[in-house]
Amino acid sequence: MLSFLLRRLLTFVPTFFGVTVVSFLFIRLLPGDPILLLAGERGVGEERYAELIKQFGFDQPIWKQYLDYLWGVMQGDLGNSFVTKKPVVTEFFALFPATLELSICAIILAIVVGIPAGVIAAVNRGKFFDQALMTGALIGYSMPIFWWALLLIIVFSSGLGWTPVSGRISFLYFFDEATGFMLIDSLLSGQKGAFASAVSHLILPTIVLATIPLAVIARQTRSAMLEVLGEDYVRTAKAKGLSPLRVNGQHALRNALIPVVTVIGLLVGTLLAGAILTETIFSWPGIGKWMVDSIFRRDYQVVQGGLLLIASIIMIVNLTVDLLYGWINPKIRKG
Amino acid sequence: MSLLEIKNLTVEFRTANGPFRAVDSVDMTVTAGELVAIVGESGSGKSVSMLAMMGLLPWTANITADKMEFDGKDLLRMSPKERRKIIGKDVSMIFQEPMSSLNPCYTVGFQIKEVLRQHTDLTRAERQARAVELMEQVGIPDPAKRLNVFPHQLSGGMSQRVMIAMALACKPKLLIADEPTTALDVTIQAQILDLLIDLQKTEGMALILITHDMGVVAETVERVNVQYAGQRVEQQEVNALFSNPHHPYTAALLAALPERATGRHLPTIPGVVPGQFDRPQGCLFSPRCEFADDHCRTKPPVAAGPELGKALCHRPLQQGVPQDQKEVSA
Amino acid sequence: MSEATANLPQPPSPLREFWSYFRENRGAVIGMYVFMVFFIVALIAPLIAPYTPHEQFRDHLLQPPFWQEGGSTEFLLGTDPLGRDMLSRLLHGARFSFFIGVIVVSIASFFGVIIGVISGFAPKWMDTLIMRLMDIILSFPSLLLALVLVAILGPSLINAMIAIALVLQPHFVRLTRAAVISERTKDYVTAAKVAGAGRLRTMFVTVLPNCLAPIIVQAALSFSTAILDAAALGFLGMGAQPPTPEWGTMLAEAREFILRAWWVVTLPGICILVSVLAINLMGDGLRDALDPKLKRS
Numbered sequence: 001m002l003s004f005l006l007r008r009l010l011t012f013v014p015t016f017f018g019v020t021v022v023s024f025l026f027i028r029l030l031p032g033d034p035i036l037l038l039a040g041e042r043g044v045g046e047e048r049y050a051e052l053i054k055q056f057g058f059d060q061p062i063w064k065q066y067l068d069y070l071w072g073v074m075q076g077d078l079g080n081s082f083v084t085k086k087p088v089v090t091e092f093f094a095l096f097p098a099t100l101e102l103s104i105c106a107i108i109l110a111i112v113v114g115i116p117a118g119v120i121a122a123v124n125r126g127k128f129f130d131q132a133l134m135t136g137a138l139i140g141y142s143m144p145i146f147w148w149a150l151l152l153i154i155v156f157s158s159g160l161g162w163t164p165v166s167g168r169i170s171f172l173y174f175f176d177e178a179t180g181f182m183l184i185d186s187l188l189s190g191q192k193g194a195f196a197s198a199v200s201h202l203i204l205p206t207i208v209l210a211t212i213p214l215a216v217i218a219r220q221t222r223s224a225m226l227e228v229l230g231e232d233y234v235r236t237a238k239a240k241g242l243s244p245l246r247v248n249g250q251h252a253l254r255n256a257l258i259p260v261v262t263v264i265g266l267l268v269g270t271l272l273a274g275a276i277l278t279e280t281i282f283s284w285p286g287i288g289k290w291m292v293d294s295i296f297r298r299d300y301q302v303v304q305g306g307l308l309l310i311a312s313i314i315m316i317v318n319l320t321v322d323l324l325y326g327w328i329n330p331k332i333r334k335g
Numbered sequence: 336m337s338l339l340e341i342k343n344l345t346v347e348f349r350t351a352n353g354p355f356r357a358v359d360s361v362d363m364t365v366t367a368g369e370l371v372a373i374v375g376e377s378g379s380g381k382s383v384s385m386l387a388m389m390g391l392l393p394w395t396a397n398i399t400a401d402k403m404e405f406d407g408k409d410l411l412r413m414s415p416k417e418r419r420k421i422i423g424k425d426v427s428m429i430f431q432e433p434m435s436s437l438n439p440c441y442t443v444g445f446q447i448k449e450v451l452r453q454h455t456d457l458t459r460a461e462r463q464a465r466a467v468e469l470m471e472q473v474g475i476p477d478p479a480k481r482l483n484v485f486p487h488q489l490s491g492g493m494s495q496r497v498m499i500a501m502a503l504a505c506k507p508k509l510l511i512a513d514e515p516t517t518a519l520d521v522t523i524q525a526q527i528l529d530l531l532i533d534l535q536k537t538e539g540m541a542l543i544l545i546t547h548d549m550g551v552v553a554e555t556v557e558r559v560n561v562q563y564a565g566q567r568v569e570q571q572e573v574n575a576l577f578s579n580p581h582h583p584y585t586a587a588l589l590a591a592l593p594e595r596a597t598g599r600h601l602p603t604i605p606g607v608v609p610g611q612f613d614r615p616q617g618c619l620f621s622p623r624c625e626f627a628d629d630h631c632r633t634k635p636p637v638a639a640g641p642e643l644g645k646a647l648c649h650r651p652l653q654q655g656v657p658q659d660q661k662e663v664s665a
Numbered sequence: 666m667s668e669a670t671a672n673l674p675q676p677p678s679p680l681r682e683f684w685s686y687f688r689e690n691r692g693a694v695i696g697m698y699v700f701m702v703f704f705i706v707a708l709i710a711p712l713i714a715p716y717t718p719h720e721q722f723r724d725h726l727l728q729p730p731f732w733q734e735g736g737s738t739e740f741l742l743g744t745d746p747l748g749r750d751m752l753s754r755l756l757h758g759a760r761f762s763f764f765i766g767v768i769v770v771s772i773a774s775f776f777g778v779i780i781g782v783i784s785g786f787a788p789k790w791m792d793t794l795i796m797r798l799m800d801i802i803l804s805f806p807s808l809l810l811a812l813v814l815v816a817i818l819g820p821s822l823i824n825a826m827i828a829i830a831l832v833l834q835p836h837f838v839r840l841t842r843a844a845v846i847s848e849r850t851k852d853y854v855t856a857a858k859v860a861g862a863g864r865l866r867t868m869f870v871t872v873l874p875n876c877l878a879p880i881i882v883q884a885a886l887s888f889s890t891a892i893l894d895a896a897a898l899g900f901l902g903m904g905a906q907p908p909t910p911e912w913g914t915m916l917a918e919a920r921e922f923i924l925r926a927w928w929v930v931t932l933p934g935i936c937i938l939v940s941v942l943a944i945n946l947m948g949d950g951l952r953d954a955l956d957p958k959l960k961r962s
Contacts, residue, residue, distance in 0.1 A: 011800070018801035029817045125394070135692070138949070142941040144893055146900045147916055147934030150923055158924050230393075232430060233438040238391050240450045240501070241423030254440040273808035277897060291809060292901060295816045303813060311804040329440075351685055 023307040078305030088305035097180025099286030106209035118221025140215030166283035224256035265321025342402035359565040372556040378608040380565035427502035431514040433494035437486035444482030469500040492523035581646040686954035693950020699943035707763035714753035718910040754910035769891035772830035777837020785845030799835035822905040844876035878955040885948035
């Protein structure tokens with residue numbers, strides 16, 4: 001187990017450096033002069049231009065620039081946004097809870113609905129229920145979620161008036177951000193209706209963001225279950241006279257979960273990609289929208305820092321999943 | 336009174352290329368405390384008939400029978416829920432691959448105690464005590480400690496002992512052992528077999544031993560069913576079967592035993608059991624039978640009388656000599 | 666063999682068996698037919714479209730489809746905010762989506778498979794290097810990476826396709842490498858080497874054909890991912906640029922009209938969904954028919 005952990009960490013380090021190189025290079029390749037952009041509409045004098053070039057280190061050779069950048073990364077300094085002048089790290093962590101809250105809700109929805117759906121479909125293989133569920137899952141899997149979001153807005157927000165169209169909470173409520181999680185903060189604020197407002201703002205984005213992960217989890221659970229249901233130990237469990245709930249839900253599912261956990265880990269990338277679209281459509285103030293806005297504003301420092309931070313999160317989650325994998329699969333744990 | 340009675344059992348599997356008949360009109364009776372063997376090559380449908388009785392076949396299987404009774408209870412008309420009260424308790428089964436028959440995600444102890452929790456009213460402590468007792472009974476050293484290990488930490492022989500312990504948990508009336516020693520080392524095979532026979536005697540339960548090994552049969556059982564390509568081709572007492580086999584297939588199986596080989600070379604049965612696409616028209620054994628004639632190749636045979644071991648053959652053997660053509664009407 | 670055995674059913678040939686498994690999957694067959702229609706429409710869109718996709722009818726802005734009040738059979742599926750015929754634009758949109766799928770999958774699978782085979786046969790250090798590179802690409806959310814790439818290259822359909830191909834390609838590399846590694850130790854490969862097959866021949870003639878099944882499935886599924894991602898980029902304004910009748914771009918253009926004219930939003934989305942769904946259905950059928958592990962015994 002320890003060697004497994006060490007080996008896993010050893011692949012983590014070079015990948016991380018690779019990611020810093022990629023995010024660094026991307027930004028040097030972006031078209032347009034960052035200094036002119038920074039100066040804004042008023043333009044900049046020649047003297048000031050040279051000064052700024054020097055200040056940002058653009059006069060240095062590229063490897064020197066990279067080393068400076070890497071040195072900054074090591075100290076947790078990813079530079080300042082060209083537009084807001086605030087440190088990228090500060091901005092990121094101010095917006096990250098919004099994305100995290102949305103992603104957590106989405107993945108919980110996907111797991112809570114997807115795993116039972118997959119199990120039920122596998123157990124009833126070939127029957128109507130299986131076909132209906134898997135057709136639904138395939139539609140979800142094929143869904144252009146930006147369009148799906150618009151449809152839901154048409155029906156539930158403007159048609160039925162059940163849910164708000166954008167934002168995290170109604171502007172009627174105002175309170176300090178204690179945790180950054182609107183669900184928790186609204187409860188802590190003690191204001192009447194705040195929590196309900198936060199929930200109603202969360203519903204549609206959660207559904208949209210959960211759609212693809214839900215479909216993937218349901219399909220993966222089903223196929224893992226089908227494989228496991230043919231195993232000898234499932235036959236043993238049946239031969240003990242256990243109820244189908246115990247045979248399928250306990251003996252089979254526990255083994256089927258092993259590949260499903262891996263897939264859930266891989267979904268974090270999908271989730272963040274989905275967050276880009278979901279947040280843009282629902283004006284959800286998270287890092288997805290922040291990245292898109294920064295790309296359009298050509299805010300290089302933010303794009304560079306954001307890429308690195310997002311990639312790091314994905315890598316850390318993948319690492320965690322690998323460790324979790326060891327925990328869920330006794331063969332790796334003790335072997 | 337017979338403990339298990341099966342009449343005219345047929346099992347067909349639906350496949351992409353049409354139905355495949357794995358078990359073809361098989362009869363079987365087992366009385367309480369008896370030791371019976373079902374013998375045949377791989378693919379003879381030996382395990383399938385027993386799995387059908389236990390209700391363990393996948394949904395693609397189509398099971399029909401005239402009669403299927405266990406301990407006076409009709410298994411055909413029983414709801415799955417009622418059946419689950421019997422299997423694992425009064426009738427239990429152990430399988431060919433002990434290593435993959437135990438769930439890798441749960442400890443051995445959990446898997447044994449689970450049977451007790453399902454079928455008995457024992458308390459937690461009593462279940463623990465019974466599990467230890469069972470582990471001791473099947474000859475696992477240091478049982479209390481071994482209850483906490485995962486299956487992959489056990490050897491094949493140990494796994495099979497655990498499987499046996501699990502099967503014995505509720506003192507079954509019938510134990511079905513489906514090739515219990517095939518996947519094990521030769522030295523372990525004898526140990527496991529001895530253990531099973533021993534337990535059959537001490538527990539007073541009936542034991543059905545499914546095997547392809549005639550050698551195993553000779554040493555252990557009382558009565559033998561020989562099965563070929565889904566059909567029962569012969570049924571006899573073990574001694575009579577060995578001294579005077581009536582079906583050419585039985586004779587060929589016996590001739591293939593190293594202990595009985597007379598020449599320099601060990602005789603074999605040429606060919607393989609017919610599959611889905613090469614089922615012959617007449618007697619299913621005819622393509623591999625040294626005595627087969629045109630009649631055998633075109634007309635399916637009818638079972639002979641009990642004096643000829645109910646041999647499913649046109650020309651049953653008598654002391655190794657094929658008898659004349661039976662007069663078959665039509 | 667006697668006459669009796671001549672009439673017996675023979676084991677089916679591999680291709681026949683594949684087809685019989687594929688045909689058994691009703692969804693896959695439906696998906697295949699829809700995909701064929703999609704392909705034909707993409708091929709002959711200019712012939713069947715009533716108007717060109719760019720022709721503007723100033724008197725018919727945001728006209729609803731013919732079955733709704735205010736609609737006319739002149740514009741079967743209505744018109745968009747600039748008075749262009751929706752049907753014509755949607756039909757032409759099929760061309761773009763199909764084109765995107767073909768190009769992206771060709772680029773991604775071509776380079777992905779070659780790199781994958783090389784990685785599978787290469788010495789350990791090179792294999793590690795390639796796999797780390799792929800890990801790096803996979804560490805970014807695909808859409809975000811594509812977005813940044815397009816921002817670098819400049820927003821256009823071609824650049825969007827290059828970006829998506831680059832993002833999809835690591836999946837082909839990993840898949841091919843895994844298949845190659847499991848195949849290359851098998852006896853038939855040793856036999857080919859003993860028979861004197863050169864390295865390149867072993868790699869691409871002996872081993873690669875036996876790894877094709879998962880690659881074909883991945884190609885089918887990537888086709889739909891490419892269409893989805895290109896539409897998403899178009900929707901974010903980083904893909905095909907207006908007035909290109911690309912479905913995602915059409916959605917982006919129509920976004921502000923969602924409350925007034927449902928058809929300008931609903932129809933392009935349905936087109937994306939149906940084509941992606943058809944391809945995924947087909948891909949599932951391919952996988953089930955090609956994957957011997959899931960075959961019923």
